Amino acid sequence: MASKSETFRKHKSVSYAKWGYIFITPFFLTYCIFSLIPLVSTFYNSFFENYRVGLEQIGPKFIGFENYLEVFRQGDIIKYFYNTVFIWLVGFIPQIIISLLLAVLFTDLSLKLRTSVFKSIIYMPNLIMASAFSMLFFALFSDNGPVNNMLVSMGMKEGYRFFANVGSTRGLIALMNFLMWFGNTTILLMAGIMGIDTSIIESAQMDGASSPRIFRKITLPLIRPILVYVLITSMIGGIQMFDVPQILTNGKGNPDRTSMTLIMYLNKHLYSKNFGMAGAVSVLLFIITAILSGCVFLMVYRGKIGTGGLKK
Amino acid sequence: MSADFMNASAKTSVIIKRVLAYVFLIILIFICLFPFYILMINSTRSHPDIQKGFSFLPGRSLIFNIRNLMSNDQLPVVRGILNSLFISSCVAVLSTYFSGMTAFGIHAYRFRLRKAAYLFILLIMMVPTQVSALGFIRLMSDFKLMDTFIPLIIPSIAAPIVVFFMKQYMESSLPVEIVEASRIDGANEFYTFNRIVIPILKPAIAVQAIFSFVSSWNNYFLPALIIESPRRKTLPILIAQLRSADFLKFDLGQVYMLIAISIFPVMIVYFFLSKFIVRGVALGSVKG
Known part of the structure; x- marks a missing residue:
């Protein structure tokens, strides 16, 4: 390429354009082979009857939208969708409230809190292996586990059977999701709050506005893009909820499939090689996540999210 | 910036706010770390010890559990x-x-x-x-x-x-x-x-x-x-x-040990690099 140096001008010469293509080729080649083709193939498979009964292979036979109709006819997907959304919400609502509170506390310089240690600790669970974390909770809250031991020694007659009750099982999954994500959310919201021009807040203080009022009328509206971003990415993450409930309930979604999530349902079909149904479920999940991803894309594209959390 | 205006009552209110903030933070940190504390304790205790009930002090079976798990x-x-x-x-x-x-x-x-x-x-x-x-x-x-x-x-x-x-x-x-x-x-x-x-x-x-x-x-x-x-x-x-x-038939010492092996290395590395990583999260703003 050194031979092209005679064409060197102030602006980059056209001849370098091909290097752009060369540098991005590995990415796009890999993406096509390992993501795009599989995605197309997933759509394709969803139109075929293709499963196994014992040793007998049924299909593949083209049946149009029959798999989709079957998914809704069985009705399980509605139940699992509800489970997923319910568990996500129970984790997300305290998460956003506590994260907002922490972000405000951490960015309030008059309090002089030692934030870095706390930030480090609350972010830590985000990096923990979800399946190990879930296994840990299963051991801790099992019928003879440490938590029940403590409850008994504190005077309860007999332990509480956490995994035999709908509320406590869902609650524990939500608690784990909360613990794993509130640190991350706090850091994002902090970045948003620190991006606010301090002179706005100072002048509001001069005018005698109280701090709750400043929070409601200035901080909250200004970090709205980041709040929306957190909400949507958390929804996308919520739809992908798998490791925690899968390990906690051993893939069964006990009690009575009330903690079975959408991806656990997909996993069940994939595992039993019921490819038609798995395809239909995948496509439905793709549509939901694609809509949500589209929202994130628009936010990033319009420059609302980027370096420093918030762009002006 | 408002040091001039700050009278005694405002100062006390800041102190009260600080104390409340620290209490809140310590409760949160406790919830975050307590499961890992039990994990740490129980991975050093033998199966019969764990079944006897919970203890706040570590046991003596750390090496025993590691050896059992490795030879399983x-x-x-x-x-x-x-x-x-x-x-x-x-x-x-x-x-x-x-x-x-x-x-x-x-x-x-x-x-x-x-x-x-x-x-x-x-x-x-x-x-x-x-x-x-x-x-x-x-x-x-x-x-x-x-x-x-x-x-x-x-x-x-x-x-x-x-x-x-x-x-x-x-x-x-x-x-x-x-x-x-x-x-x-x-x-x-x-x-x-x-x-x-x-x-x-x-x-x-x-x-x-x-x-x-x-x-x-x-x-x-x-x-x-x-x-x-x-x-x-x-x-x-x-x-x-x-x-x-079948969970209950299994040696609980080994169960906790395997969880500990999956979690603690990441945790230790994290605490050495945490400032760096937390800054990275804030900068990247997007994380999967």
Whole structure:
């Protein structure tokens, strides 16, 4: 390429354009082979009857939208969708409230809190292996586990059977999701709050506005893009909820499939090689996540999210 | 700034607020760390000790539990650790190197599809891998790659979120002039990328390598569908296997030990690098 140096001008010469293509080729080649083709193939498979009964292979036979109709006819997907959304919400609502509170506390310089240690600790669970974390909770809250031991020694007659009750099982999954994500959310919201021009807040203080009022009328509206971003990415993450409930309930979604999530349902079909149904479920999940991803894309594209959390 | 106006009552109210904030924070930290504290204690206690009830003090069976777990025929734990380490290291290297390359291609060159390529990467950034898992598995079995590490490693060459982060970083710290200067010195484009751009990207690469490593180390969904033979299993698969075995008949000392092995190494490394990582999260703003 050194031979092209005679064409060197102030602006980059056209001849370098091909290097752009060369540098991005590995990415796009890999993406096509390992993501795009599989995605197309997933759509394709969803139109075929293709499963196994014992040793007998049924299909593949083209049946149009029959798999989709079957998914809704069985009705399980509605139940699992509800489970997923319910568990996500129970984790997300305290998460956003506590994260907002922490972000405000951490960015309030008059309090002089030692934030870095706390930030480090609350972010830590985000990096923990979800399946190990879930296994840990299963051991801790099992019928003879440490938590029940403590409850008994504190005077309860007999332990509480956490995994035999709908509320406590869902609650524990939500608690784990909360613990794993509130640190991350706090850091994002902090970045948003620190991006606010301090002179706005100072002048509001001069005018005698109280701090709750400043929070409601200035901080909250200004970090709205980041709040929306957190909400949507958390929804996308919520739809992908798998490791925690899968390990906690051993893939069964006990009690009575009330903690079975959408991806656990997909996993069940994939595992039993019921490819038609798995395809239909995948496509439905793709549509939901694609809509949500589209929202994130628009936010990033319009420059609302980027370096420093918030762009002006 | 309001020191002049600050009278005694305002000062007390700040102190009360500080105390309340610390109480709140300490409660949260307690909830965050308590499960890991019990994990630490119980991984040092033997099965009969654990069954007797909970204790706040560590036991003496740490070495005993490690030895039992390592020699357990049902759970190839040593293999599991090595497999997880190998896969995660490869993923960290490939995803950061090629994401840097992709971001550099888009950042430094002007070509016709430049904008379209970047928009495409932004568009697919959030699409979860699970939705194409069916096609992925079928393709891998057509390629005869089931039950190998390749499907767990090679796809990480295309990591849209890492590309996005690298691109963000380049916009703030890689002026195109550096590339032009290197050209004038007669360097070829690959040389420029490897010897000049990569060193500049080091901080971003370090953060993203950690995230890629950790997310591969923790990954359960795909490996569980791809890997079958015991000697290729990774740690999350072993944990799932432990869960599906009859839990109560199992040696609880070993159960806690395996969880501890999966969690504590990441935790220890994290606490050494936490400031760095937390800053990375705030800067990147987007994380999968």
